Amino acid sequence: MPNIKSSKKDVISSKIAYERNKAEKTALKTIIKKFDAALESGDHAAAEAAHKVAVKAVDKAALKGLMHKNTAARRKKHDSASEQDGLTENSLKISPSDYSEGVFSFVGKAHCFFRARCGGNRYTLGNCSIPYCR
Numbered sequence: 001m002p003n004i005k006s007s008k009k010d011v012i013s014s015k016i017a018y019e020r021n022k023a024e025k026t027a028l029k030t031i032i033k034k035f036d037a038a039l040e041s042g043d044h045a046a047a048e049a050a051h052k053v054a055v056k057a058v059d060k061a062a063l064k065g066l067m068h069k070n071t072a073a074r075r076k077k078h079d080s081a082s083e084q085d086g087l088t089e090n091s092l093k094i095s096p097s098d099y100s101e102g103v104f105s106f107v108g109k110a111h112c113f114f115r116a117r118c119g120g121n122r123y124t125l126g127n128c129s130i131p132y133c134r
Helices: 005-041 044-064 069-086
Strands: 103-106 109-112
Touching (some): 005 069
């Protein structure tokens, strides 16, 4: 514990800020988990509503400094892609021929072996020019 009065105040204000940031980050994670749950349930209306709430929460977190602005942009981009891909029939159903083409099924979603080269989202079938990467 510091002896200088202003340093003591700094310690107290740091603890207060830490607790506030921790609570806000936890709330943000809860909102994102609710969006993921709505997406997994397959309910389009609930997923859209949860996506709007999640985007708003991520924007606020970036504005407050809880999250870097680039991290917020990446999170929003991935959530938007997940919303679009998670609610289409093609991304949830994989034919047996896809196993030989470099795509395999994992918990109802598809992973692309070529995502390092095509830059595709790991939860999509990848729409690129690489053969077998759909």
